[in-house]
Amino acid sequence: MTYDALLLVSFGGPEGPDDVLPFLRNVTRGRGVPDDRLTEVAEHYYHFGGVSPINAQCRALIAALRGELSVHNLHLPVYWGNRNWPPMLVEALQRMRADGIKRSLAFVTSAYGSYSSCRQYLDDIAAARAAVGVDAPIIDKIRHYFDHPGFITPFVEGVKAALPHMPSNTKLVFTSHSIPLSMNEVSGPAGARYTEQHAEVARIVAETAAPGVDYDLVWQSRSGPPESKWLEPDVNDHLALLAQGGTEGVIVVPIGFTSDHLEVIWDLDNEAAKTAEHLGMAFTRVATPGTHPAFVSMVRELIAERTQGAPAQHLGKIQTFDNTPDGCCPARRPPIPSR
Known part of the structure; x- marks a missing residue:
């Protein structure tokens, strides 16, 4: 399969105090979560100036990925879209369409399979494509990578x-x-x-x-x-x-x-x-992977699995999938993360 871009898909997070409650309401929309519960979670963000670290971490990962892809002569532009706060997935797909992108791989910042860590991302990608409409780029999610x-x-x-x-x-x-x-x-x-x-x-x-x-x-x-x-x-x-x-x-x-x-x-x-x-x-x-060189290289290796037929790397015994199968991780109410 040939791809002409890589899309980083993440959760999103507020970048200032005024963003916190709107962000939490966005995360929990349609679930009937009372404002007093959201206010309680909001205090965690206010402790850090109302800023979630996750967006800055995505920017750092994108910079590292661009360097990694360039060194290995993989000429894929890297885009970024979040589920819950700008830059939103719809905005990312609109930019991709304007740039002439037809088909892109998506790397999701969640290694595991479950509704909230896999299927919900797929549903959000599908909804974003529907919102963009005609000529929205096709997006194929990279497999689970928990044992890579x-x-x-x-x-x-x-x-x-x-x-x-x-x-x-x-x-x-x-x-x-x-x-x-x-x-x-x-x-x-x-x-x-x-x-x-x-x-x-x-x-x-x-x-x-x-x-x-x-x-x-x-x-x-x-x-x-x-x-x-x-x-x-x-x-x-x-x-x-x-x-x-x-x-x-x-x-x-x-x-x-x-x-x-x-x-x-x-x-x-x-x-x-x-x-x-x-x-x-x-x-x-212990620190999370972040922009550790092995983690950044992993993304390139996962791309190679899809584009070059490179052998899949696994350290465990649980099966993972290249193309996430239909019906995987059926819908259940997700947790209310504070990221």
Whole structure:
């Protein structure tokens, strides 16, 4: 297949205090989320001046990708569209059409399969194409990449760097965004649940970076009503249990995230770090891939899979797809992320 562009698709985030509540209302439109809940989440953004780091991180990734593609003589212009805040997907596709782009690959800043991390992006791309109308470019999403070496390597390096500075009785705590149990039951390629995909990544990172060190997979950033069932345990609750069991230190590895956006720097660097301090445990948090050279190269390698028939790279045993199959990750109400 021949492509004439690459589209970076991300979540989006506010870039000033006046953007925060409109952004959150955009994220939760049609879901009946009360303003008092949105106001509570908004305080996380105001703590950082009303700016989510995610847009700046997308700009940095785009700059790195352009350099990577140029070095390897891949002459693909890179566009950018978000689901929830400018630059919006519709605007990106309008620019692409004006530039004569006919068919583009899309790299989504979410490595896993589930409704909110995969299918919803596909639905939003389809809606943007419909809104652009005649001659809207065809967009093909790049596959899930949770077990690609380029995604795994930054976490492995981070764990290896952190271990020598931690107490002997230290555990690895892998984290990702919690989702409703009903969403987990139907998410993922070939029947692989969201939890199973993460468990595979945790296993690979732990066995590669710290063989013999105990590890757990936990969840964070739950945002649903108290009566609904979401994935547990919460990272803060789990830290308390570890402290009761005599664990002296934790290395938190945020495998659910591609960059250090608000759910990482607030929920982990602020809330979880304070929990660990209160419990008297040493705490360190491994960086997300961001613009790590292996991660940037991974995007180029995923492009090569589609355009040149390059062999797919997998470190795990769970099947992923080049073209995401119809019916994958059926719709369920997504969580309310704060990114």
